[in-house]
Amino acid sequence: MSAGSVAVVVTEEIGLPSWDLYELSIPCTVFGKAQSDLADPWYELMLCGTGAGERPEDAAGTGLVLRTGYGLDDLVGADTVIVPSVPDPCVEEGEPLPRELIRALRRAYDAGARMVSLCTGAFALAEAGLLDGRRATAHWLHTAQLAERYPKVRVDDSVLYVDDGDVLTSAGLTAGLDLCLHLVRRDLGAHVANQLARRMVVPAHRPGGQAQFIDLSVPTTDDDALAPVLDWARSHLDRPLTVRDLALRAAMSPRTFYRRLQAATGTTPLQWLLTQRLGRAQSLLESTDLPVEKIGELSGLGTANNLRHHFLRHIGVSPSEYRRAWRQTVC
Incomplete structure (x- = not known):
């Protein structure tokens, strides 16, 4: 050597x-x-x-x-x-x-x-x-x-x-x-x-x-018809939201809603929802001591196993590793 x-x-x-x-x-x-x-x-x-x-x-x-x-x-x-x-x-x-x-x-x-x-x-x-x-x-x-x-x-x-x-x-x-x-x-x-x-x-x-350090937030849209429903969705991520639910709230057909959201944010409705849920889970892991099971529930990602699956796939680490790494970083 x-x-x-x-x-x-x-x-x-x-x-x-x-x-x-x-x-x-x-x-x-x-x-x-x-x-x-x-x-x-x-x-x-x-x-x-x-x-x-x-x-x-x-x-x-x-x-x-x-x-x-x-x-x-x-x-x-x-x-x-x-x-x-x-x-x-x-x-x-x-x-x-x-x-x-x-x-x-x-x-x-x-x-x-x-x-x-x-x-x-x-x-x-x-x-x-x-x-x-x-x-x-x-x-x-x-x-x-x-x-x-x-x-x-x-x-x-x-x-x-x-x-x-x-x-x-x-x-x-x-x-x-x-x-x-x-x-x-x-x-x-x-x-x-x-x-x-x-x-x-x-x-x-x-x-x-x-x-695990990339900012997952999607830029705020200037589409006046979409902004209220997206703000509402961010406040209700713990619910089992669907594209149809969001389209109805925006008074659009699912097809029109899909097209408008993709044009405004560059992503599909389902990917937008997943990104928002992951962002909420990250925030809870960083700022609370809630168990992983509760964070999965509050972020709308479901069970602890489902939360781990999405974290490993999109963030590259498990929720526990993310929480530990974040706290080592801020300390």
């Missing part, structure tokens, strides 16, 4: 926003501090900057000035290259990524480096063509943009990270820590990864995927 060298890309060296700082700190914490009692030698960490060269007074964000000791040319020869994130305008507004960064990523991959992205770093790997034909992920807020901009990438927004051998991607924020610990597990074994996780006071492995 070997640790090797890890090159972390810093795409903005001045005025890093707090979002980027958090994800940059994760590989620095995991790979940058020697743990010689766990593995010797430990990883060799290099921070490789793009060298944008902004003046500090012009920089936005935290105002922190970060000068790296390595440049993009140093990505070539590293055993692992990590792109923690890319500037927000490149994601939100489609601004081009630095061409020198994309060329450096391709050269590093061609030289045999293992390529890793955290959160929106997936946009850089995708731009370099390294995710074509591969399954990949990013923060669920940005997976739709990733899939639209790079149709050759098989985007999965339900997982915390994807290990595709020599190319790995993670969801946002703390999911980057899950992936970095996974890299340690691959390189140095489960014992080392587990001990490192204990020192960092985090789980060595979190159950489920990022599906």
Whole structure:
């Protein structure tokens, strides 16, 4: 087993926003501090900057000035290259990524480096063509943009990270820590990864995927005929509602109601109801100590077994695991 060298890309060296700082700190914490009692030698960490060269007074964000000791040319020869994130305008507004960064990523991959992205770093790997034909992920807020901009990438927004051998991607924020610990597990074994996780006071492995953190709410419709009946349905989720019930309350035929709801929300009536019921169950699991059986009843999902079935299928974890993970998160 070997640790090797890890090159972390810093795409903005001045005025890093707090979002980027958090994800940059994760590989620095995991790979940058020697743990010689766990593995010797430990990883060799290099921070490789793009060298944008902004003046500090012009920089936005935290105002922190970060000068790296390595440049993009140093990505070539590293055993692992990590792109923690890319500037927000490149994601939100489609601004081009630095061409020198994309060329450096391709050269590093061609030289045999293992390529890793955290959160929106997936946009850089995708731009370099390294995710074509591969399954990949990013923060669920940005997976739709990733899939639209790079149709050759098989985007999965339900997982915390994807290990595709020599190319790995993670969801946002703390999911980057899950992936970095996974890299340690691959390189140095489960014992080392587990001990490192204990020192960092985090789980060595979190159950489920990022599906459990996705906002399930459906945007409020501006269809005046639908809004009242949908508000009513949300207040009566414990009832055995049907499409016919909702259509009658909206004074429409079931066919018309189906068509209007799908046009307004992008989903079918039955899927809308299921999403609302799951959202209610999540809220009750987060905020109460009610037993699973009672939550199934109040959310309209029925028995505890039926609630577990839908949670495992759509959220990726059981109700009990969801409640435990949520409470660990807020604590």
